[in-house]
Amino acid sequence: MNHFDTILIANRGEIAVRVIKTAKQMGYETVAVFSEADREALHVSLADKAIGIGESDVEKSYLNIDKIIAAALKTNAQAIHPGYGFLSESAEFAQRCEEANLVFIGPDSKAMAIMGNKTVARHKMLEANVPLVPGYDGPSQDNPTLQKEANRVGYPLMVKAAAGGGGRGIRIVKDPQHLITELEAARAEALSSFGSDELLLEKYIEKARHIEIQVFADQLGNTVYLGERDCSMQRRHQKVIEEAPAPNMDATLRKKMGDAAVKAAEAVNYIGAGTVEFLLCVDQSFYFLEMNTRLQVEHPVTELITGLDLVEWQLSVAAGEPLALQQDEIELKGHAIEVRLYAEDCECDFMPQTGRIRQWKMPVATGIRVDNGIVNEQIISPYYDSMLAKIIAYGATRELAIRRLTRALKDTVLLGLPSNKTFLLGLLQDHTFMNAEATTRYIEEQYLPAQQKQAAQGPGDSMWAIAAILLSRMPGTTGWRSTGTLSWPVRLKYQQQQRDVTVFQDGSAYRVEYSDDEIQNILILAESDGELLLQINGICCKLNVALDERHTVYIDNRSQVAMFEKLSFSEKQNQDTLGANLIAPMSGKIAEVKVIKGDTVNKGDVLVVLESMKMYQELMAQQEGLVTGVYIKPNQQVEVNMPLIDIVTSEQANDE
CATH class of the missing domain: 3.30.470.20 (ATP-grasp fold, B domain)
Incomplete structure (x- = not known):
């Protein structure tokens, strides 16, 4: 029997909350760990104790074995629950817990090491007569060998990272001409995500569950x-x-x-x-x-x-x-x-x-x-x-x-x-x-x-109308009066769509008119804590809304959620120039920059690879043009809306 009365949960978010609740119900004391970004997270407040383990970067906190084991020893925890993700399938972590006399709530390091490597696991399953997908899992990893084995297995096939998981390090290859390209891409992603570029091939089984x-x-x-x-x-x-x-x-x-x-x-x-x-x-x-x-x-x-x-x-x-x-x-x-x-x-x-x-x-x-x-x-x-x-x-x-x-x-x-x-x-x-x-x-x-x-x-007319009403009521917005009714022109943007509307207000009653003569009549019956009770063209309904300081409104009508931005009338409406320049769609780290100043690009060309939330996002050119500015480099951290690449359209380049 292994005795323990205090459990450290080496994870975050909903799984940490989930484990903490059951552990408490069973009478155990709980310890949460947190990075700088999670200092005020829910799992931290629910645990009996909480201890910081480093910077927000996972490599310096949730993936740092030394810091987690030190946190367990410092808080007198005798057991560690890894949750899922992060170190939950790390044989090294399990072994280090065993060496520190900490109960690892999971399999031992030997079983984890076998099943954690897809190639080794396939060999073990073959010995146990568990049916396997036809494939190649041999030691030779050079491209000629893999190409030969791919021809033997047949197309379509899957290229998989041997140490992979979570859907990363996988490529489906349907055409033999694309095999080498996909092998190189899978190797790079596998090495970055799992620290190993070992690959295996498996027959791709179509129409499978x-x-x-x-x-x-x-x-x-x-x-x-x-x-x-x-x-x-x-x-x-x-x-x-x-x-x-x-x-x-x-x-x-x-x-x-x-x-x-x-x-x-x-x-x-x-x-x-x-x-x-x-x-x-x-x-x-x-x-x-x-x-x-x-x-x-x-x-x-x-x-x-x-x-x-x-x-x-x-x-x-x-x-x-x-x-x-x-x-x-x-x-x-x-x-x-x-x-x-x-x-x-x-x-x-x-x-x-x-x-x-x-x-x-x-x-x-x-x-x-x-x-x-x-x-x-x-x-x-x-x-x-x-x-x-x-x-x-x-x-x-x-x-x-x-x-x-x-x-x-x-x-x-x-x-x-x-x-x-x-x-x-x-x-x-x-x-x-x-x-x-x-x-x-x-x-x-x-x-x-x-x-x-x-x-x-995109969203229906009523969603545009509600967005216009809510954004027209933000501080700093003024309207003009005609026959006792306030009126505002509002320019809205949803994704790459723009629309100009006019909002008329008489008390809690609104009329929204579009350039195409469409009219929406909306009556605000009640509003509380972000919930609105409305009458839209005679039909009552409820919806939830939220606004932020960037003149953006979020609307949830239960069946659809949409985000609208309020634009200044001085901003260009030319749809051909929307999205020509590339900005960061989210915060993250630049994994790769594929162009330099002076390059000519076509619509759909990959310009930048951005790593965020454990995913690699390929940012593509929205239209043909000439690269006139590159403002980032690999491994650089970027924030949302930060300029990355400037592109001048072909017409603009010719004009210059």
Whole structure:
């Protein structure tokens, strides 16, 4: 038995909050760690103790093993829970905890090292007769060898970082001519993200579903599986929606996959919570992908259908206790679905966003759970992952869970920076998802292309009208009076769209007129704490709003969230020049500069690669032109809206 009464949580955000709550319920003392950026974060205030571990940069705080172990010893913690992300799958961290006589709440360093390297894991699974995707995982890493093996495996195929995870270091290659380029790109990303440029090749299986099995093992040799999760709704190999149990999964297939997952865990003498991921083919055959040696982001859906607290199981197993249930005692009831709420701009290639949260309201309803670590007025920094919260719904049936989650997401309010709320609502109401027919490539290959035309249309007239009213009421705005009614001209911008409107006010009644003679009549019935009760063209409705000091308004009408800027009438309206120059869309670090002054670029050319929130963003030219200024260099930190590259359009260059 391992005795401990104080647990340090070596993580942040919603997972730190999640672990702290269960640890307290079990009677443990909790210690939070925090970087400079997280000094006032929610997880810090919830823990019994908190200790700073360094600068905001993850390398100097949450990824610094020495500082975390020193923090545990200084606060008299006897155990460390790694959460997920950061050091949660670091075999070195687990080993260092063992050497410091600290209980690592997870598998031992040996099992973690085996499963943490995809190549080594494949070899181990082959020995254990766990089905593998055809591929190449040999020691030779030179391009000629990989090209030869790629031809043997066949196209399309996946290039994967052997030490990778989280969807990074992966490239899909459909054309042999592109293989070398993708190999070099995958190597660079793998080395930057994981410290290793080792690659492996796998056959790319089209129209596959991503099914993962939750396994648990104690220190006494007992291993069970707790059902499966379907994580097929993905974008860029990262999960967007997760649900349990998997739709169209019968008992026979569940047992086959569950037994294979247990076999995989037992092959490395696994202890604690783990997830074995598989690709499920149309013919019901399945292949091992990898094993995540930690708790998963999507663990709440498993908890809801099993009625179990997986963090409680983790702490009990780490203490040396046997599993609370045997395999035949585990029951799956009902259906649970989870969506991940991100700070990202879905209309600008899902670019992560930073800024201050102006309004945050969680849904409260039967069957709804929210895991989050954020508060109002919190600043979302560029240093960490952009996931802010998870909204989870449970119901007796999948249909009920979808309805509950859809309403809960509509009731969720996150204003102050762009989020993926509108995108998630669209997915939940998509026929392919509702019919449980989605595969791992569905979002990128079918859903998003179909949505592009609709997204280009932008918000409806009433949203523009409400934005004009709210921005016209900001301090410093003055109107002119005609026949007793105040009137203001307002110029608005949404994404790359601009619109001029005129706002007329008579008390709480407003009339908004557009240049195309469209008229919106709006009556403000009540307003409180950012919530407005309006009558729009005779129909009453509620919506949430937030304004910031930059003359920007955020509007959430439950089904759609939009951000509008107020422009000066002195600003140019020429759509051809909008976006010619490149500015930083978020704070971050310059990873690569691909042009120099004097270069000619075409629309779509990559100019700069920006690293922010653990993601690499390629910033592209919006039109053809000549580079006249480059203001940044690799490894330089930049702030949002900072000028990066100046481009003169071809016409302007000719004029000069």
